[in-house]
Amino acid sequence: MNRSGYRPDKPATIKDVARALNISISTVSRALRNMPDVNQDTRQAVLRKVEELDYQPNQIALSLITQKTHTIGVIIPNLDYFFSMAVRGIDDMALETGYTVMICQSNESFTREMVNTQRLMKGHVDGLIVSNASDSINTEQYERLLAKNFPIVFFDRANAQLNATKVILDNISGASQAVTHLIEQGCRRIAYLAGPANLSISQQRMIGYKDTLQKFGLTIDESLIVYSEFDRDFAYRSTLALLERPDRPDAIFAVSDRLIVGALLAIKEKGIKIPEDIALVGFNDEPVVSLLSPPISSVAQSAFDMGRLAAKLLVDQLNSDHVLPPQTIMLKPTLKKRASSIRRFDPPIG
Amino acid sequence: MNRSGYRPDKPATIKDVARALNISISTVSRALRNMPDVNQDTRQAVLRKVEELDYQPNQIALSLITQKTHTIGVIIPNLDYFFSMAVRGIDDMALETGYTVMICQSNESFTREMVNTQRLMKGHVDGLIVSNASDSINTEQYERLLAKNFPIVFFDRANAQLNATKVILDNISGASQAVTHLIEQGCRRIAYLAGPANLSISQQRMIGYKDTLQKFGLTIDESLIVYSEFDRDFAYRSTLALLERPDRPDAIFAVSDRLIVGALLAIKEKGIKIPEDIALVGFNDEPVVSLLSPPISSVAQSAFDMGRLAAKLLVDQLNSDHVLPPQTIMLKPTLKKRASSIRRFDPPIG
């Protein structure tokens, strides 16, 4: 007994059904799959016996033949609010289309992301839905898979160089909306908690930030830009440092709500007024930011929709009999304006 | 071509390796699994060819033989903070022990929980880790699986009648700590947002709540107990109603942080002082509660540890060659005391 480990009682196979009825396997198989050419009485007998023996087709055997598992692999950096919602969207679409979802978290580690990819490939998922870890740089492994025409859909965090199907946010627009709003509220020195430098979302939001400043004729002060991991405590400390400066900023925009919350804690600790002295805008519109004092403005996107859409694109590829060309779908974010950034009465409260 | 749908380029099989070297399949198989009785030269040649062809064993074929997929099915009601952390713990242990995790969310729906169970069973998971939906009542399906000795571990929300392996919290202790603390702070009319009546965690926490009141000689006022789903808005409205009463409560304890946040919003809206007029204690210690004004006290547990432990118990069963007897592991919660409930200076701030 080399196949070690405990195994539950063996379920009935198609063979058992056939034997019990003294007919051949193929007849049972045909009866079960509603093929024509099968006697009604035989079919009824099979159906009854199947019920009696609680027979269920062995998916593994089917997979061996079709080389399909009806399983989708999902690789995400973490399970924070955004990705939880995205996973819910993916699982939702998977349920509708008859797939099951295998989820692995990279914990923001590129190494673990690669390990998870291999893990899922070994488990023979039919396709992959990926959002990169914050220290992801190398795309070699994905390129190799894509070269073999293995179906992958990237969402949210997707390497810009990679020629693959993606569902992403219009991050430039999101950042632009945030910065425009801050400028309209009278802010002139807008600091930016920029997140991990190599992530596409960071880079795109940075473009939106800088372009908007320039569009309004404001100078870009690189010393007001702080790169970091998605670490609330780091944002807290960075903000304290920004507040120490004689020319301290009059607004802070952050690449994620996690960071803007860190900023909020630092500012409140210093007793500086929000939004009068410093206005705040975050990104993702997590539920928590609307509960804080003051409620924090944030760029909102629907992670659920993004997840559903990513799953949809993947399933479309899986159900297609030819290779679909890569496409990039860009979703539009909307700014939720709240007390943390509203200094004047002109703009309506969102 | 009945096997519809696109499939990526076929990977090399053990046959390809054998053919390329003009040797038999079994020799390749042996060489690969470091069996003795195999010529060093042959082994080297095989290894080289395997590298060259990028051959990887087909797990599906292996699964067909062993009837094991090295996959764990996870069924959870949602992916809020608690369950996200639990899933992280499960995935962590799975990675360590060579398993992959299939996750399905029931969205608090018993029907969907059943559908997901079938979905995972069809996908031939080796075992199941389950936390029930809030409207779960019927345990028939699990009983049937357990009767077949199919390995299942329940965690957090586990039906009390079911004779199965469980990892749960000492909910009575958690509620007792919370209520004791409130009483020590001078509260005498403690309302309870009790959650779904049929959930084991609700029932256990209710026992802790009532027993503690009685222990301190306080009467139980059933009109201060409100059942509900895990719905923040419902808690908000229930609290508004409680506040209308002439004999309004001087404290609210809630079965979950989601509900206590709803209560907080209602109380702040009414301009009632926390903790002077009403003290608050929640359950789960989600990060959000420590960020609110005032920070809310909460009964803390480690969802991550619970997840890891549940996975550990399941893997132990999977790796054992006999059926392990059901066991229930009970974890101890600790109360985090914060401003929402601290009226006196005697107890230290947790």
Add this chain to the structure above:
DNA sequence: TTGTATGCGTTATCAG
């Protein structure tokens, strides 16, 4: 030390 044959559970292709 290596090769051959059988089986895992199912479908598909033939014959009958």
Add this chain to the structure above:
DNA sequence: CTGATAACGCATACAA
């Protein structure tokens, strides 16, 4: 209408 058999990719008992 039904049955026998090959095949999916691999491990393994048995032969050589």
